[in-house]
Amino acid sequence: MKVISFIVFLIISANGLxxxxxxxxxxxNLSLGKKVNNRLDFTLTESVRFDENATxxxxxxxxxxxxxxxxxxxxxxSTLRYAQKFKYDKSINLKSRFQIGFLxxxxxxxxxxxxxxxFQSQLxxxxxxDNWEIPxxxxxxxxxVKYDFKKKIEPFFSTELFYNVGxxxxxxxxRLGFSYEIDKFQSFKVFYMxxxxxxxxNPSTNYILGLGYKFxx
Numbered sequence: 070m071k072v073i074s075f076i077v078f079l080i081i082s083a084n085g086l087x088x089x090x091x092x093x094x095x096x097x098n099l100s101l102g103k104k105v106n107n108r109l110d111f112t113l114t115e116s117v118r119f120d121e122n123a124t125x126x127x128x129x130x131x132x133x134x135x136x137x138x139x140x141x142x143x144x145x146x147s148t149l150r151y152a153q154k155f156k157y158d159k160s161i162n163l164k165s166r167f168q169i170g171f172l173x174x175x176x177x178x179x180x181x182x183x184x185x186x187x188f189q190s191q192l193x194x195x196x197x198x199d200n201w202e203i204p205x206x207x208x209x210x211x212x213x214v215k216y217d218f219k220k221k222i223e224p225f226f227s228t229e230l231f232y233n234v235g236x237x238x239x240x241x242x243x244r245l246g247f248s249y250e251i252d253k254f255q256s257f258k259v260f261y262m263x264x265x266x267x268x269x270x271n272p273s274t275n276y277i278l279g280l281g282y283k284f285x286x
Contacts, residue, residue, distance in 0.1 A: 090273040094120040094127065095280070096262075102285035108138045112283075120275070129153045144172045166191040170209075181215040183227075206234040221250040225260075239268045246279065257282045 098116040105111070112134045120127040132150035139145060147169045154162040170187030187209045195201050211229035224247040231240035246260025258281040266272035 090271065091276070092120055092273065093122045093276045093278075094118060095123045095278050097279075098281045100281065100283040102283055104285065110136050112136070123278075126155055128155065142174045144174075146170050146172065162194055163197070164191055164193050165195060179217045179219070181213075181217060183211075183213040183215070185209075185211040185213070187211075208232040208234060223248050223250075237268045239266060241265045241267070244279070254286060255282070255284055 096116065096118045098114050100112055100114040102110060102112045114130075114132045114134070116128070116130040116132070117126070118128040118130070119125060130150060130152045132148055134146055134148040136144055136146040148167070150164075150166040150168070152164040152166070154164060156162060166189055168187055168189040170185055173184045175182040175184070188206070189209065190204045190206050192201060192204050209229055209231055211227055213225055213227035215223055215225040217223055225244075227242075227244045229242045229244075230238060231242075232238050242262055242264045244260045244262040246258060248256060248258040250256045258279070260279040262275075262277040262279060264275040264277055266274070
């Protein structure tokens with residue numbers, strides 16, 4: 070754990086040298102979860118994101134995720150996502166994404182550690198631009214640390230590194246927040262995220278407030 074923490078610290082520190090533009094945004098999502106059995110569940114999520122200091126609508130996203138528990142500690146998930154990205158010139162970029170990932174959970178007393186590795190492939194403006202058939206492929210590695218108070222509230226910290234397949238690492242996201250279980254059907258999540266780009270032209274740093282609500286049945 071000390072080695073992982075040190076590596077994350079170095080990445081965050083070095084990353085700050087490259088950021089140029091800054092913005093504040095708000096990400097909101099509403100999720101509906103259905104548990105089929107003890108191994109399989111589905112989640113439908115509608116998300117709305119704002120940028121330009123949370124004054125302009127930036128994206129609307131719809132995603133469907135299927136998760137399957139292989140063992141008590143290991144699970145696999147697959148996500149289909151459709152997004153509308155609203156540009157400053159009033160045009161709209163349409164994006165479709167496929168994602169598959171593995172999640173491994175470790176428990177040390179009240180501390181939960183989630184290790185997640187995901188692959189995503191995204192197409193932009195299908196049949197609307199000449200290069201729409203060329204997907205953007207990323208590997209995403211995320212580490213999440215949670216603390217269980219044995220109560221309804223659960224604080225967490227996560228850091229996620231993006232690798233543009235065949236190119237380089239170009240994005241780092243660090244989140245600090247908490248989830249709260251209202252009852253056995255409802256929960257909500259609040260987080261603050263620093264989203265940093267690097268190794269790209271005109272890199273940016275975005276500060277995001279995230280708000281989420283989920284109903285499961």
